[in-house]
Amino acid sequence: MISPVARERWIKFSRNLNLQLGLFMLGLLVFAIFVFPVLIAHDPLAVDFDSALIPPGADHWFGTDDLGRDVLARVAAAGLVDLQVVTVCVFVPFVIGSTIGLVSGYIGGVVDTLLMRLVDILWAFPFYVLVISIVGALGPSVGNMYLAFSMVVWISFARIVRGEVLLAKRQEYVQAAQVLGFSHIRIMARHVLPNVITPAIVFMMADVVLTILGVTSLGFLGLGIQPPTPEWGVMIAEGRNFILDGWWVSLFPGLAIVYVGITFTLLGDGLDDFLRPKG
Structure with a gap:
């Protein structure tokens, strides 16, 4: 027997074309990344000057x-590399930023003031300027790229979650938990966080697009993943010298970036509609 909640969610999903199309495109992307390398009889690193x-x-x-x-x-190989990097560069800041936003909004006072002033300082600098500056100072490597994105991307998640927490902690269920003597950690983790995290999850899908552009831009500039490892930004940069005689070298990795951007944009819009409560 299907519960009313499950039935309602299925109806919302069946009417959500953006989410359906986004999931379909994501499935194709996963298939291309994990199945194509098995089906293709070509090594992405094998050099053959006779076939140039x-x-x-x-x-x-x-x-x-x-x-x-x-x-x-x-x-296909670059897709796996880039999405692995993007997953870390989005998920780690999501956890850090959501935690900081939760603590800042719930505790308030001096803690909130200090954390939000830090956020305001970092928010004043353009995203790409900060990332490129950090990677440029530390040197091009995957580890430094993880560090740079983790130091910058968390800001947005902290602002989103803090704003939701400021509204949630005035609700009766939070006040009731406080009256019952529950610890602050329990209230934040079990009562507040589940009710404020949805906007951050939706934003995370949109942030994947910004991050994939950032990762490939670093690769294009020579500050990201280094050759001969396949990476979309590096492939576009390598194809610049052959744009007339070998336009396909840059075109297809560029189209792959566009495809990923459209996929996660649709997922973000679809999740926003799917998770948004009726009102």
């Missing part, structure tokens, strides 16, 4: 680059 800059065809669907490497194999 072959246009898209039956043997090489996306053509080859200046070193004879199969572009399709490299785009």
Whole structure:
């Protein structure tokens, strides 16, 4: 027997075209990243100068680059690399920012003032300027890229969660928990957080788009993942010198970035509609 809640959620999902299309596109992306490398008989790192800059065809669907490497194999391999990096660069700041926003909004007082002044200072600087400055100062590496994004991206999550907490802690269920003598940690973790985290989760989907652009931009500038590891930004940069004779070298990784951006934009919009309470 299907419960009324499950039935209501199914109805909302069935009417949510953005979420359905986003999940479908995400499924295709996962298939391309994890299945294509198995089906394609080309090594993304194998160099073959005799096959350099072959246009898209039956043997090489996306053509080859200046070193004879199969572009399709490299785009698929780069997708796995980029999405692994993006997952860390979004999830870690999500946890950090949500925790800071929860503590700041609930405790208030001096703690809230100090944390929000830090947020205001960092918020004053453009996102890409901060990330590029940190990676440029520390040196190009995946670890430094994780550190740079973790130091910058958490700000948005902290602001979102804090605003929701300021509203939630005035609600009767929070005041009742306080009267019953529950600890602050229990109230924040079990009563406040589940009711304020939805906007941050929705924003996280949109933040994936910003982060994938940031990661590939660092790769394009030579500050991110280093060759010969396949990475979309690096592939676009490598194809600049052959844009007339080998347009496909830069085109397909660029289209992959656009595809990921559209996918997570649809997911973000769909989740916003799906998780938004009726009102």
